[in-house]
Amino acid sequence: MDDMTSPNQTANSPVPDRRRFLKRGVALGAALATASHSASSLAQPAPDDPSKRLGGPIRPYGERSRFEQATREKAIVSKTDEVGGSFTPLGENVGIITPSSLHFEVYRAGVPEIDPRSHRLLIHGMVGRPVVLTMDDIRRLPSVSRILFLECQGNSMTEWQGPRARTVQGTHGATSCSEWTGVSLALLLREVGVQSGARWIVAESADGSGAERSIPLAKAMDDVLVAYAQNGEALRPENGYPVRLIVPGWTGNINIKWLRRIKVVERAYLTRMETVGQPTLMPDGAARQLQFVIEAKSVITFPSGGQRLSGPGAYEVTGLAWTGRGLVRRVEISTDGGASWQDATLQAPILPLAHTRFRLPWRWDGREAVLQSRCTDETGYRQPTLSDLVKVRGVNSLYFNNAIQSWKVATDGSVHNVHV
Amino acid sequence: MDDMTSPNQTANSPVPDRRRFLKRGVALGAALATASHSASSLAQPAPDDPSKRLGGPIRPYGERSRFEQATREKAIVSKTDEVGGSFTPLGENVGIITPSSLHFEVYRAGVPEIDPRSHRLLIHGMVGRPVVLTMDDIRRLPSVSRILFLECQGNSMTEWQGPRARTVQGTHGATSCSEWTGVSLALLLREVGVQSGARWIVAESADGSGAERSIPLAKAMDDVLVAYAQNGEALRPENGYPVRLIVPGWTGNINIKWLRRIKVVERAYLTRMETVGQPTLMPDGAARQLQFVIEAKSVITFPSGGQRLSGPGAYEVTGLAWTGRGLVRRVEISTDGGASWQDATLQAPILPLAHTRFRLPWRWDGREAVLQSRCTDETGYRQPTLSDLVKVRGVNSLYFNNAIQSWKVATDGSVHNVHV
Numbered sequence: 001m002d003d004m005t006s007p008n009q010t011a012n013s014p015v016p017d018r019r020r021f022l023k024r025g026v027a028l029g030a031a032l033a034t035a036s037h038s039a040s041s042l043a044q045p046a047p048d049d050p051s052k053r054l055g056g057p058i059r060p061y062g063e064r065s066r067f068e069q070a071t072r073e074k075a076i077v078s079k080t081d082e083v084g085g086s087f088t089p090l091g092e093n094v095g096i097i098t099p100s101s102l103h104f105e106v107y108r109a110g111v112p113e114i115d116p117r118s119h120r121l122l123i124h125g126m127v128g129r130p131v132v133l134t135m136d137d138i139r140r141l142p143s144v145s146r147i148l149f150l151e152c153q154g155n156s157m158t159e160w161q162g163p164r165a166r167t168v169q170g171t172h173g174a175t176s177c178s179e180w181t182g183v184s185l186a187l188l189l190r191e192v193g194v195q196s197g198a199r200w201i202v203a204e205s206a207d208g209s210g211a212e213r214s215i216p217l218a219k220a221m222d223d224v225l226v227a228y229a230q231n232g233e234a235l236r237p238e239n240g241y242p243v244r245l246i247v248p249g250w251t252g253n254i255n256i257k258w259l260r261r262i263k264v265v266e267r268a269y270l271t272r273m274e275t276v277g278q279p280t281l282m283p284d285g286a287a288r289q290l291q292f293v294i295e296a297k298s299v300i301t302f303p304s305g306g307q308r309l310s311g312p313g314a315y316e317v318t319g320l321a322w323t324g325r326g327l328v329r330r331v332e333i334s335t336d337g338g339a340s341w342q343d344a345t346l347q348a349p350i351l352p353l354a355h356t357r358f359r360l361p362w363r364w365d366g367r368e369a370v371l372q373s374r375c376t377d378e379t380g381y382r383q384p385t386l387s388d389l390v391k392v393r394g395v396n397s398l399y400f401n402n403a404i405q406s407w408k409v410a411t412d413g414s415v416h417n418v419h420v
Numbered sequence: 421m422d423d424m425t426s427p428n429q430t431a432n433s434p435v436p437d438r439r440r441f442l443k444r445g446v447a448l449g450a451a452l453a454t455a456s457h458s459a460s461s462l463a464q465p466a467p468d469d470p471s472k473r474l475g476g477p478i479r480p481y482g483e484r485s486r487f488e489q490a491t492r493e494k495a496i497v498s499k500t501d502e503v504g505g506s507f508t509p510l511g512e513n514v515g516i517i518t519p520s521s522l523h524f525e526v527y528r529a530g531v532p533e534i535d536p537r538s539h540r541l542l543i544h545g546m547v548g549r550p551v552v553l554t555m556d557d558i559r560r561l562p563s564v565s566r567i568l569f570l571e572c573q574g575n576s577m578t579e580w581q582g583p584r585a586r587t588v589q590g591t592h593g594a595t596s597c598s599e600w601t602g603v604s605l606a607l608l609l610r611e612v613g614v615q616s617g618a619r620w621i622v623a624e625s626a627d628g629s630g631a632e633r634s635i636p637l638a639k640a641m642d643d644v645l646v647a648y649a650q651n652g653e654a655l656r657p658e659n660g661y662p663v664r665l666i667v668p669g670w671t672g673n674i675n676i677k678w679l680r681r682i683k684v685v686e687r688a689y690l691t692r693m694e695t696v697g698q699p700t701l702m703p704d705g706a707a708r709q710l711q712f713v714i715e716a717k718s719v720i721t722f723p724s725g726g727q728r729l730s731g732p733g734a735y736e737v738t739g740l741a742w743t744g745r746g747l748v749r750r751v752e753i754s755t756d757g758g759a760s761w762q763d764a765t766l767q768a769p770i771l772p773l774a775h776t777r778f779r780l781p782w783r784w785d786g787r788e789a790v791l792q793s794r795c796t797d798e799t800g801y802r803q804p805t806l807s808d809l810v811k812v813r814g815v816n817s818l819y820f821n822n823a824i825q826s827w828k829v830a831t832d833g834s835v836h837n838v839h840v
Contacts, residue, residue, distance in 0.1 A: 045538070046533045046538070050533065055628060056532075057501040057502065058525050058527060058530075059658070060493070060506070062522070062657075062658055063656075065534075065536075065657050071481050072478070094649045095565035095652050096565065099651055107478060112471075112476075114466055114470050118465075141736065142736045145514065147769070180515075207470055207475055231515070232513045233488065236484060242485075242487075258470065315560065316560075318563070349769050359563070
């Protein structure tokens, strides 16, 4: 046979129905015709032919190749190293799992070093009997694992008044996705016995920031986790080691890290973070407090700001979509600044409250193009344009910016953050 | 209200219907009554109260806490450091994703250091036009991500003639599960044009071992990936950086790492690994060659060999199940050496050809107990006992041991590998 028949394409199929992809675009063998490669800051070359040499020994706890250089860069800078935000390099990651070493991080008092043998979790307030749990107590209980996104409500806050960040790491890197494992908070609360009249919990961190957030009891009894593991192993220090809350689909800072106290109470505490700290400012000067749910959002990670296409031809446009309301149902892509839209393929498995990877083949003709993605979730809600969002929220609300992002591909192949 | 009603339990629900779990077993607050904790080899204590101190700065590429010490230990030892196997500490991992730093590894010539800028993949043989691909060529193509287990056919090879390994890392640690991303091999083969009469491919590694494996063309055209990423970022050096094959559900060593050549051929090559290297020896002296598929298998990771229960009471038995035939349909657990069985809960999402996490609450009465798990896959095939397996295969077949594993909990709480 000269060629094989391609199967029907499904979201599950690893064999896209796009025969002759290489012929249409990628210059196969181009590498043979040219000896030059992009300049590198890495001084030492690897052995010319690794098959002629003995390799190195294995490491008990592995590290990445020295040729890989992606880092979480500071996207929120302050006067001290211990306050700020470092974002995930979404433009360099693939799939839906974020490497734990590159999970985004917002920090207000640095990263505490906590000995799990001395750490305690107190559950008290309007309960039948308060308890203090050791990490051994917590790890002994029935556990749950879920793949979930986590997004800071400040993600994309640079973008309200114009294209400020250069790369997708800067515009959208305060979202990440991990497999979290822990104990159901509902199980713990049922065990301590919630008193009549209780309607909220207040969770507090053990770091120097004294972070406290109020969470409705109904959510606490639903799907919240007291989590001690991330992607199969213990939480990383930056992500709450040895224990944190995971509040599926809700804004990042309510997922209290370095968790040390949970108090069951009658009313929300209106803590510093919930009042002067992080309300969403509306055009009339009012402040939305206690806003929790992350609404449907998506972003193209390739091609994205700071990247460069090597020339006209075939590419795969890809990116991430997510929603705090459950499942992503649809992602559409425009390559003409929103004039027309095509459905992207959603990569299986599509999991509730997790990043969903989308893909679409695209042939770049070498002319200027503006790429956008928009997401629709299972409630039917569709990600808005920035101008639609600004009509309701003005340009000072800082948080919860889920507007459609635009990337302009210039005629030289360079990609730029633009507002259209 | 004094307590809240628990919802119906489903595989998706994070709230197991086991009210009063803590009262039945875990000594809540026990930590308050005792000041002593297990001895540690870690010399320096963490700050007594992290909330009174400023934490450290964030790291651009994160690391785990110094209090976490799980490592992949050598489970196959040879005369030189560059030949052997280092296994995943399954007893210390949770969820289904294996941390990339702890993915098992079998190595025959050490870990090569390969510069992705100079690495090339040649596809040749019975094709319309041979091609040489750079890593940039490969990464530009349409991609696929899948969460898949990878098991070495030598996993559990210590266990044919008696309980030899002490821990689940030793008995079963040559299986791991990652989100792999790469290009469909079928897409590449369609592009180069497979000639009439071709029935196999031969894949070759770029390391010093010269590993070569033959793969039927039908599988190559089905779901094989030319993978360059693992858990969101580039492959780790030990796992084939910069590019490897991923052959879903098939034995580990066919997933050629450091992939440099794919040749399309008429017949299997019967390479060293396929003949004298790794056939499965049958009782009559015959050797099964070219055995590919991993059959249904499971193992309890807690409680498992080398662990210790602190005393009678409530525990969660948990472990992993997998099958190269598709989906895990059922996992049963026995706590009496196979006399009786109960269905475990399978943690959603249950993904084809991936590790599936199972869980079952268990109350240990303090008497000797023998724990076992057995898995049934979507074809209806059920994991065999060791004696049933030995009846067919004898005790010299070395590879593809998928027998039921037994862990004995002694009256002092210590857990041991036993054959019953």
